[in-house]
Amino acid sequence: MNIEASPWKGSLLLLLVSNLLLWQSVTPLPVCPGGAVRCQVTLRDLFDRAVVLSHYIHNLSSEMFSEFDKRYTQGRGFISKALNSCHTSSLATPEDKEQAQQISQKDFLSLIVSILRSWNEPLYHLVTEVRGMQEAPEAILSKAIEIEEQSKRLLEGMELILSQVHPETRENAVYSVWSGLPSLQMADEESRLFAYYNLLHCLRRDSHKIDNYLKLLKCRIVHDNNC
């Protein structure tokens, strides 16, 4: 038995190792890797798609915030407390047109990617927590799920654009860490509600930022500032 098993064992091991190696080397091929001449997805198409996604995400975020505020936190004055409380405020984002026009293309694109990455985790937890709520508000939950889904797609698209426009850029690891999960799980209803309010407020703002930045970049890169 042992004599017969050993060759099988060896081959199995070899197979396993080779598979592992193969899996590691597999990376999703980007659409139109930089410099590809025959690529059919143009930069224009990528930007058009990205703008559509960002516009959609902001619309969803805005609706979600309005519905949440109207239902749960109207009149509590949370707005006065939700100041300077977004986790992405550490990212140096332009706040007017002039500032935006001074940022380089590459930095701008990296910035957008950073913001999107910063929201991966909060969105995930938002969905999880809302789903687990007693009497989960269906409208808010469905929007949260949709926003999470579309944000992932937008991130992929932005990474594609970045690889096309600036192929030399290494993968950007900068993003803001979100640590608001404990707040979402607080026992105190007021505190918990405020945590959700804050999260949704920041989400609405950041989604608007991304949308505006992308529209700026699209006109700058695709239409040469002549929209």
Next chain:
Amino acid sequence: MKENVASATVFTLLLFFNTCLLNGQSPPGKPEIFKCRSPNKETFTCWWRPGADGGLPTNYSLAYHKEGEKFIHECPDYVTGGPNSCHFGKQYTSMWRTYIITVNATNEMGSTLSDEIYVDVTYIVEPDPPLNVVVEVKQPEDKKPYLWIKWSPPTLIDLKTGWFTLLYEIQLKPENAEEWETHFAGQQTDFKVLSLHPGQKYLVQVRCKPDHGYWSSWSPGYSIQIPSEFTMKDTTMWISVAVLSAVICLIIVWAVALKGYSMATCIFPPVPGPKIKGFDAHLLEKGKSEELLSALGCQDFPPTSDYEDLLVEYLEVDDSEDQHLMSVHSKEHPSQGMKPTYLDPDTDSGRGSCDSPSLLSEKCEEPQASPSTFCAPEVIEKPENPETTHTWDPQCRSMEGKTPCFHAGGSKCSTWPLPQPSQHNPRSSYHNIGDVCELAVRPTGAPATLLDKAGKDALKSSQISKPREEGKAAQQREVESFHSKTDKDTHWLLPQEKTPFGSTKPVDYVEIHKVNKDGALSLLPKQGNNSNQPEKPRDPENSKEYAKVSRVMDNNILVLVPDLHTKNVACSEESAKEAPPSLEQNQAEKGLADFPATPSNCRLQLGGLEYLDPACFTHSFH
């Protein structure tokens, strides 16, 4: 002392307050910031509503600070936005940041602070309405007119860099309508409106909105008149259509009126009666049976109209009824003066034919309701003996003595007007026929019988093969023997018996020109010697050939001997119902079509014993 001072102070204060109260002065009421708007995401303006001023001049000041900053700023511009406003210029405006703004109302009596408002410029964007709205009516050729609306974006909005994105909307309505018709125009700055009411005056308005924000107010209305030209075009078109259709209707009516009669006859052809070709009642009267019979057999008149007039349908006669000589009006020659009765030879059949609504019924003196048919056995002529043939015509003959048709039964008899100038008035001939009827009846007293599908008996070879014999005897023999074969006690009007028909004429040959579906043979009248020849001379090419019948087969098939000498070969036809001898159909048809010029109705095929196919004739009948 102290008490005095205290009381004095209190008194003064009370006095002061009283004075103030009497004056109505008070600190200002609380102002309220009710609206903040940014038209371009680069500046914004806030407006407040002052509270009660307390009767004193009140100053308002606006103070703000931004989210994440501690430093409090005062409003940089109280003027641009109008009274009670604060305008924030570009350098003071930040996006994605909450502004905390308050207004302070101050007067002599005091000051009052408004509530704080939290403003994020991101969410207060409302542009100005679009400018330079221009509306035109465009009318391309051959197309409906449309409205072309153009506008330009409001000023101070940066669209080129993409900082700002505008979306437009149009509304329009006819002047007196109540509801507006709205159209979303996206980011474009022009628009076409296609559904218009002509002749109306339209009002057009445009407004715009940022990608995320509030709609602007509507631009001032633009009035435009839609011309109503196309209604006139429609009217003209309809008038011309009406006139054209009226003209067409008139033409159709006129054509129908002109040809109405002939069309009616096409659709509803008259029922023909049986006719005997070439039967000349006058001759009968005169007693010239030979001539009569020859006339019967040898007429060669061109058909005046339908070729089918040559044929007479199969006639049936009962035993029960007395035989009557029947003459039937077919198509009558108008010159004859007879009342024209349009008889369709195709429908000529049996007794009915004899009952044709012609003058026969009136004139025939025979007691019978239906005049009988003068029937004669079919005779087949031999080509070798052209001189002595009586043609027995079993068919009915027309009043005018039209050329007889030799029919075997049911064949149609077309009649032609008699060509002979000696032709008597049809009435007289009618009388003659009546005499003939009498004659027919008298000698025998037995009902005359038509040849019953004559081919059955008529075509016995023994009889037919004797046309060579000359003289009455021969004829009589033929007839008698023929007659003896008939089913019924036919009584033939033999030429020998009836003076009118008595004739020493030699047997003649008659060209078969048509066979009907029942196998009746229709013969062309003999041409040549007969004085009763049709006026129309025959062409030499049209000379007929005659075939000698060698024998008759079981199915009433005539077996002919071809005559190779003559140019044309006449076919003798069998008369059986569905006997299948072969015949050349085409000639038969041709013969029908152009009777006078038919060289050969049927051409015998090669071979010694030829068979005639009634099928070919059958086709011709159809």
